[in-house]
Amino acid sequence: MTRRFILGTVAHRLAILVYIIFALFPLYWLLKVSVTPNDLLYSEGVRMWPSRAGLEHYIFVLEHSDFPKFFKNSVIVSASTAFIVTILASLAGYALSRFTFRGKYWIVVLMLLTQMFPLVMLVAPIFKMLSPLGLTNSLGGLILVYVAFNVPFATFLMQSFFDGIPKDLEEAAMIDGATRFRAFRQIILPLTLPGIAATLGFVFTAAWSELLFALMLISGADASTFPVGLLSFVSKFSVDFGQMMAAGVMALIPACLFFLLIQRYLVQGLTAGAVKG
Amino acid sequence: MASIDITDIRKNYGAIPVLHGVDLTIRDGEFVVLVGPSGCGKSTLLRMIAGLEDITAGEIQIGGIRVNDLQPKDRDIAMVFQSYALYPHMTVAGNMSYSLRLRRAAKQVIAGKVASAAAILGLDTLLERRPRALSGGQRQRVAMGRAIVRAPKAFLFDEPLSNLDARLRETMRGEIKRLHQSLGATSIYVTHDQIEAMTLADRIVAMNAGLVQQVGSPLDLYDRPANLFVAGFIGSPAMNMLGGTYRAADAAFVAHDNSVVPLGRAYGCADGAAVTLGIRPEHVVVGGAGGHVTAPVDLVEPTGFGTILHLRALGTDLKAFTLERKTAQVGETTSVALPPDRLHLFDAAGSRLS
Ligand SMILES: Nc1ncnc2c1ncn2[C@@H]1O[C@H](COP(=O)(O)OP(=O)(O)O)[C@@H](O)[C@H]1O
Numbered sequence: 063m064t065r066r067f068i069l070g071t072v073a074h075r076l077a078i079l080v081y082i083i084f085a086l087f088p089l090y091w092l093l094k095v096s097v098t099p100n101d102l103l104y105s106e107g108v109r110m111w112p113s114r115a116g117l118e119h120y121i122f123v124l125e126h127s128d129f130p131k132f133f134k135n136s137v138i139v140s141a142s143t144a145f146i147v148t149i150l151a152s153l154a155g156y157a158l159s160r161f162t163f164r165g166k167y168w169i170v171v172l173m174l175l176t177q178m179f180p181l182v183m184l185v186a187p188i189f190k191m192l193s194p195l196g197l198t199n200s201l202g203g204l205i206l207v208y209v210a211f212n213v214p215f216a217t218f219l220m221q222s223f224f225d226g227i228p229k230d231l232e233e234a235a236m237i238d239g240a241t242r243f244r245a246f247r248q249i250i251l252p253l254t255l256p257g258i259a260a261t262l263g264f265v266f267t268a269a270w271s272e273l274l275f276a277l278m279l280i281s282g283a284d285a286s287t288f289p290v291g292l293l294s295f296v297s298k299f300s301v302d303f304g305q306m307m308a309a310g311v312m313a314l315i316p317a318c319l320f321f322l323l324i325q326r327y328l329v330q331g332l333t334a335g336a337v338k339g
Numbered sequence: 340m341a342s343i344d345i346t347d348i349r350k351n352y353g354a355i356p357v358l359h360g361v362d363l364t365i366r367d368g369e370f371v372v373l374v375g376p377s378g379c380g381k382s383t384l385l386r387m388i389a390g391l392e393d394i395t396a397g398e399i400q401i402g403g404i405r406v407n408d409l410q411p412k413d414r415d416i417a418m419v420f421q422s423y424a425l426y427p428h429m430t431v432a433g434n435m436s437y438s439l440r441l442r443r444a445a446k447q448v449i450a451g452k453v454a455s456a457a458a459i460l461g462l463d464t465l466l467e468r469r470p471r472a473l474s475g476g477q478r479q480r481v482a483m484g485r486a487i488v489r490a491p492k493a494f495l496f497d498e499p500l501s502n503l504d505a506r507l508r509e510t511m512r513g514e515i516k517r518l519h520q521s522l523g524a525t526s527i528y529v530t531h532d533q534i535e536a537m538t539l540a541d542r543i544v545a546m547n548a549g550l551v552q553q554v555g556s557p558l559d560l561y562d563r564p565a566n567l568f569v570a571g572f573i574g575s576p577a578m579n580m581l582g583g584t585y586r587a588a589d590a591a592f593v594a595h596d597n598s599v600v601p602l603g604r605a606y607g608c609a610d611g612a613a614v615t616l617g618i619r620p621e622h623v624v625v626g627g628a629g630g631h632v633t634a635p636v637d638l639v640e641p642t643g644f645g646t647i648l649h650l651r652a653l654g655t656d657l658k659a660f661t662l663e664r665k666t667a668q669v670g671e672t673t674s675v676a677l678p679p680d681r682l683h684l685f686d687a688a689g690s691r692l693s
């Protein structure tokens with residue numbers, strides 16, 4: 063325990079603290095504004111907490127806006143996207159990790175290629191494709207687009223998790239009498255739960271906060287998702303900051319719940335003891 | 340139990356050939372050890388028998404049935420992996436019973452088989468543990484247990500002991516042999532360790548560079564190695580190999596330094612042909628009367644069990660192994676005899692001469 067060591071530890075902790083404050087302060091501000099009554103919003107100057115706090119923005123958003131509908135749409139779109147992508151990415155990632163097949167290289171190149179275009183470039187052609195199919199202005203169309211854009215990255219993510227699981231395990235299962243698919247289901251998937259949780263979480267949050275496609279493919283409140291809905295608090299003449307922030311705070315809830323649900327799988331180390339000693 | 344017939348098996352990885360045509364018959368209940376240096380294709384051959392690798396050409400039969408196109412699950416074999424490959428999310432009992440559960444065996448049957456396998460392997464008290472809470476030796480036993488709860492047509496072992504420390508390896512080696520004696524199961528055991536091969540095998544298959552070099556009982560390979568590879572691979576310390584020529588006139592070997600070793604009998608070989616003379620260190624006679632040459636002692640390595648002497652003789656570093664402890668000192672000169680009935684002669688291509 064030298065002086066240098068202590069100083070280093072203190073500096074390290076301080077740096078982490080500064081980072082956490084930097085990262086969480088906007089969230090705090092969101093919360094603060096959401097409970098500030100309108101008459102205090104501009105009159106009190108910059109304060110860490112308003113002299114009078116209330117939930118009126120929340121009540122207004124829940125009772126007099128389309129927010130509950132946006133919220134429901136977003137949950138449907140994000141959850142569906144997350145589940146579909148994770149299933150597809152698990153299967154594709156497993157194939158990339160375990161099999162050699164004709165055209166594998168080109169499939170990987172193609173998947174990487176899709177990740178290289180700025181999405182803005184693709185909005186117009188995608189709109190043109192979906193429109194005659196009746197998939198604009200529908201949650202299904204949005205899910206389809208989100209799935210398409212999230213599968214490549216999620217596949218690479220899942221592949222890296224499968225790569226970390228020894229091939230011996232499913233070979234042992236196959237010799238024990240399992241088909242390859244059963245070995246995948248009963249031996250490999252349970253060991254990939256952390257990876258699946260990470261992929262679910264990643265895709266869910268990506269879909270939850272997506273704005274560009276949601277804005278371009280959907281018109282009208284019926285199929286709007288939450289990020290688009292937030293924009294409705296911006297009117298021509300003013301911005302309803304209090305209501306917007308209240309909606310924002312509520313939008314955090316599902317994401318938080320979701321991560322709370324999967325966090326125990328995010329802890330790695332389940333494969334310990336599989337091989338060697 | 341079943342026999343295994345392997346006919347002209349070949350394997351290419353892409354364009355690279357790894358096995359160049361292997362023929363082998365393993366009799367019902369036999370314990371066969373595939374031995375050879377790392378990378379010679381032992382695991383590949385074993386995995387082809389298990390159904391984990393495609394067969395490029397040739398045929399494999401298990402119990403008289405062609406299995407080339409059967410899935411591993413339909414071949415009814417059990418395998419113990421070098422890495423053990425235990426299912427980390429299952430208990431010891433779960434690991435051992437997985438194959439039985441896949442076959443939808445009745446609960447009591449499963450419990451009975453797991454219990455008796457656990458008793459044989461001394462795993463009774465560990466059945467509810469997860470693999471990560473086991474030592475290396477215990478994991479190894481679980482891997483064995485997973486194989487013996489079934490009564491498969493054959494057991495395949497891929498270097499099952501090489502992750503254990505030397506002491507444990509010796510113990511487990513004995514247990515595997517005892518297990519085979521009681522179960523009498525057809526077994527193919529892959530190892531790069533010639534001691535394991537010698538001690539375990541009914542028959543050894545020595546492999547090198549994708550080819551079978553010799554098939555025979557352990558003592559066959561030890562006493563009559565078919566070629567230089569087998570001669571050098573089997574036995575420790577390794578056989579001495581001396582370069583020189585064959586002299587037909589008096590049936591003698593002439594070393595590079597022109598010293599002469601009488602061979603005791605004529606060999607089927609042209610006069611003056613380049614040959615290699617082999618003699619195991621334990622057969623070199625040091626001191627005593629009737630030595631062929633005198634040689635200075637270069638190095639003395641006591642092993643406790645005996646002593647390895649390095650002698651400068653016959654133009655090379657000749658090793659001699661004796662059980663005696665009080666032997667020559669470094670720098671001393673001693674007489675060396677190579678008994679003719681202990682000599683092995685190989686032609687320029689490395690094949691044994693008779
Ligand atoms: N999947 C593979 N792709 C390409 N080459 C391989 C593969 N598996 C093994 N090999 C090659 O085949 C040869 C034999 O390998 P292996 O059977 O594992 O050897 P051993 O078990 O005798 O050490 C080695 O040269 C190895 O590099």
Ligand SMILES: [Mg+2]
Pocket residue numbers: 381382383498
């Ligand atoms: Mg191997």
